[in-house]
Amino acid sequence: MKVNDIRELSLTSTSKGMLYKCIGNINGKKVYIKTGAKLKNKFSILEPISEAIAYEIINKFNIPCAVNYIQEMKLPILERDVLVNVSEDFLQGDESLMSIRNILGNSSREELYNKVVELIPQFRIDIDRMIVMDFLINNIDRHLRNFSVIVKEGKVIRFAPLYDHGLSIYADIQDFELEQDDKENWEMIDECKPFCESHYEQLELISDVNLPTVKIEDILDIIDKYKEHLSLHRIECIKFLLEKRYNYLLEKGIL
Template identity: 30%
Template sequence: MSYILMNKDVEILEFLYDNETHTVTKIVRMIHPNYAPLGIIEYRTGITRKALNNWWKDRSIPASRSRFKEVMGEMDLHSPVELLERCFGLSLSDQYWIKEGNSDIQWADINFFENDFSEDMGKLLMGQIHYSDDLDIFSPDNSSDGNLKKKWKIINNTRYLIKGGNSFNNQEPFNELVATKLYERILEKQDYVPYELLHENDVYYSACPTMINTDEELVSAYYIDRMIKQRGNDSLCTHFLEACKSLNIPNAKEQIDKMIVCDYIIANYDRHYRNFGAIRNVNTLEWIGIAPIFDSGSSLWATQPTSLIGSTYKCKPFKSYPEEQLGLVDDLFWLDITKLEGFEQEVEDIFKMNPLMDEARIQAIVQQIELRIGKVIERKRQLGNF
């Protein structure tokens, strides 16, 4: 089958696709390659079939997603890519999609930003319903990443990502609210995605609006980082910032510093290269800047027993040890430490809303946040940024 990779209504390239193996077999011709996603570009060779296949597979739901193997069995699917094929590869994180070579369908007819979509697939993935042949599975949930249960939902005409927590204490949704309250205190509004709690079917979830509009795309740090060759003496952080510089992404250093400091305070152990990145305008191809901070639920020892709260953990993305990563921040003039006063009490009040967290666990977390704020203040003193 012949298909066209699209960026909104701009044709990027034509390719041949094997519907049995769910892979690209050949790139037939380039049309407007400048509008291609970064993920299909190799810095040495440009756009390649291998990179296109990897990018296509990366758009699908990861096999490690909670309950996803059961869903695959219920639907008699052999590959998560099959779900992508049923929704043109559309997403709520960018404007890319594919169409058959002879199709006259338009982006405006099908995109999830402007058109309603069914919640059936999201409910199925969340375990709220069982599969049946009459379900409408045309949904952005077919291209959502991450391991925790999640679904997209339209609330008052805004697209919200609803996300669950672990089965042990469901702490992650509350962590997102804690992170949001921290960001509200010390960051600008454009620096973060706000999360709130949603109570649905007697379970608490986090809910956040999509961070981009119909003219933008979120590009993960994973793809940005691969745009230039890493020099042997460059640290991971230096290399990423050099990659941002090569793409003309503005103000990257300060925004990454903000992310590192906030992640340190909330002990984020999972800030990997696919949950931060940058925003690009898909029409002009100009970079708007580093993406607002999102996806901070994997923090504060969420999956650890209370006795291990405060224990050493390996952090990401640039250093394995939190203090070393905090040491990468060499300018804290932007941080007003007076705005952190009383934050511990706010954290305590949030966690008391979680019926699966007892007082001992809450107090252990509060103590750790207090200690970590103290270390950030000490770092500010070391830098002389007062």
Template identity: 25%
Template sequence: MRTEIIHEKQDLTYLSWSLIRSSSGTAGSFLKATSHLGDRKIYYKLSNYDSVNGIVGHECVNEIIADRLLTVLGIEHLHYQLIHADIQVNEQIIETYLCASEDFKQRGEDKVALDVYYELEHKPGETPLAFCIRNGWADHIYKMLVADFLLLNRDRHGANMEVLRNSRRKTIRLAPIFDHGLSLLFNCHDEASVSAFDVMQDRPIQCFVGSRSAQDNLGLIPANAMPRINRLNAQDRAIIMEGLDSILPQLWLDKIWEMIEGRWRYYEDFCNQRRA
């Protein structure tokens, strides 16, 4: 399922969508569905859906941009596929782009939200970040904090991080980083809001293991433990934006790259200051 974008319209009207309220206060709802292809479970999700106006967001495009960015940086993450399709919601046929991803659980594993696991297993007075470090997940968490800063992910709540356990093998690990829809310009729906958007503004976020500031969360990474990630280069724009010009207006794509590039420069300066 690794073709990143399927532009040819598919008939996915057979999918049954369940309604998930946005956890970050966004107007509208997020719809999810599942299907099975052989022994593979496929998860589908839509961008922000409004029962009056239909699909009003572009969160699914954000997922493919984040997927490509994290691939360039060499950060482990869940891969997404962007699919042009007809779907059916409330007896209405809607043409849209949606996201698909495969189940990241391995055979024999079960999953639990990190916030639930933390409540069950943390020591008295132990913060979520300290809990993750004690469990050996520091590098994973630090890479996630960097990714969420670059993307300005506003929705890294405790269920957007999952613990995978295999009781027979007695193994436990964090799931690959997933769910980046509420990032970048997710709440910009017209040209005026895109043009006015300050790509470097430190907007309030949710982060279960950190604070409400993506910028301040970089400071949670010890100077001697900065994660090893690949460098972002100007030519990576072509890789990250390939095939999206027919899906999202150029103004949006230009602003998104301005955001990623500007926040990367800030991160590089931050790392250089830590080394000084």
């Protein structure tokens, strides 16, 4: 799949490393392209794969999510092909994206959920569904710039599709680190944003989310699609995480 008109190539610093980002188009469709974190002279494949898996899982629940997939690609300033994440632009016409940070401004975590819901009460169910999906995939990076509303002609028209799941399902943990502990202990490490410090605690904020029934087997099958890129232990850890949290959502009556 050929990418045309690649532009705005940049190196962006994050708390987890350095990511190359650029914009181009594929078959006339605007796309955002992002590598994994740079580790010495290589780029991690984990963040791109995490984005693709998260999209497939979220899509199973009929929740709007930016279309993401992986692709081997040679970017202009890189000498070799690398595995990247390709994310399709979901804006139409003169629509623009406004992050919750831009709406809310700087704010402490105290009562943050209530503050956000008071600002955009019509989107509470979207926020609650986002919380459920972040719990399921253990997304550790849902800061206030990582969810948004879509604006047209100065008016908020809808909640934006979910995006930026690169730090889900242990993508921030390299294989040699992941091997240091078992799958049960990794699931108990529960880092969360933006409303609470724990995904389990954050889940207590939501009301009825009215999600469709999705079989756990269908979710786990998604992981197997990427097994050629992932170690056996990583696959076991991811599947344990998803199955345990899926069952917890069932027990709570959320799914």
